[in-house]
Amino acid sequence: MKTKRVALDALLTAIALVIFVVELLVPLPLPIPGVKLGLSNVVTLFALFACGPMDAFIILVLRIGLGTLFAGNLSALLYSLAGGFLCYFILLILKKIVSKKQIWLCGVFGAIAHNVGQMAVATLLTGTPAILYYLPVLILAATGTGALTGLTAQTIYLRTEKLFSREEREESDKRKK
Amino acid sequence: MVKTRVLVIILLVVVAVSVALCLVFFLPGSGKTGGTANVFVEGELVWSVDLAAVTEPLTYEVKTPYGTNVLQVEKGRIRVLDADCKDRVCVESGWRSAGGAPIVCLPHKLVVTIDTNGDVDAVSA
Numbered sequence: 001m002k003t004k005r006v007a008l009d010a011l012l013t014a015i016a017l018v019i020f021v022v023e024l025l026v027p028l029p030l031p032i033p034g035v036k037l038g039l040s041n042v043v044t045l046f047a048l049f050a051c052g053p054m055d056a057f058i059i060l061v062l063r064i065g066l067g068t069l070f071a072g073n074l075s076a077l078l079y080s081l082a083g084g085f086l087c088y089f090i091l092l093i094l095k096k097i098v099s100k101k102q103i104w105l106c107g108v109f110g111a112i113a114h115n116v117g118q119m120a121v122a123t124l125l126t127g128t129p130a131i132l133y134y135l136p137v138l139i140l141a142a143t144g145t146g147a148l149t150g151l152t153a154q155t156i157y158l159r160t161e162k163l164f165s166r167e168e169r170e171e172s173d174k175r176k177k
Numbered sequence: 178m179v180k181t182r183v184l185v186i187i188l189l190v191v192v193a194v195s196v197a198l199c200l201v202f203f204l205p206g207s208g209k210t211g212g213t214a215n216v217f218v219e220g221e222l223v224w225s226v227d228l229a230a231v232t233e234p235l236t237y238e239v240k241t242p243y244g245t246n247v248l249q250v251e252k253g254r255i256r257v258l259d260a261d262c263k264d265r266v267c268v269e270s271g272w273r274s275a276g277g278a279p280i281v282c283l284p285h286k287l288v289v290t291i292d293t294n295g296d297v298d299a300v301s302a
Contacts, residue, residue, distance in 0.1 A: 073263070075284060097179045102184065131283075134278065136196070
């Protein structure tokens, strides 16, 4: 793997981790451990479009793993993983059909998927479908925060994409040689 | 390339449905003071109390394999008074009465539902 790519991914992971840990200071009165504002998804979204699906996946897994470790809430790991993976899966699908001006929409649907994933795991583990009462609240919250993170990611990407497209062209040139 | 409009419409439908569900789930029940509070741990019913029959406030301790929750019951409503879980979301949930959303303590796998008498709706069954 190119050193530059490793460094970039590491940098993005660090940013995601800082956001992840800091946003834990905001308590949300919802009975699902690990439910947060989900602001660190800005990085996941950005990485997906600027670096590629593989990089985004690595950054996501590292963020969830290390972040949960730093936050000291190991029981939330399963919920975060479920949410994160479902979100990533949806993002992968959306990336194929969406243009760069619609990244914010990816943010919204990704955030919704994230919460649905967490809720699904919570329902399975408690064995009580009654907690699904909170799903509409989660979806509405996800729409809001998803739009926010999506717009942020989109804005940043549109401003910096020239940096990354040059890189991709260099890489594909090297591969052809 | 999917048109933005299509995705936005899908999103608006999801939002509209969610808002509707929120109103149904969380608006206070139409003057129902009765109801039965059912306490589940890991999906199994461990305690049940008829909220209408309660005359004086009482407390009940629920010991789960993961920790303890102390419930407080008054006429027509119930809440988690105290719990030794880390986030104490259950305590923050406050009072609940008939027809409302359940109180959940996920670390303890505890769920308190309040069913209106005679009706057990599909979600909490």
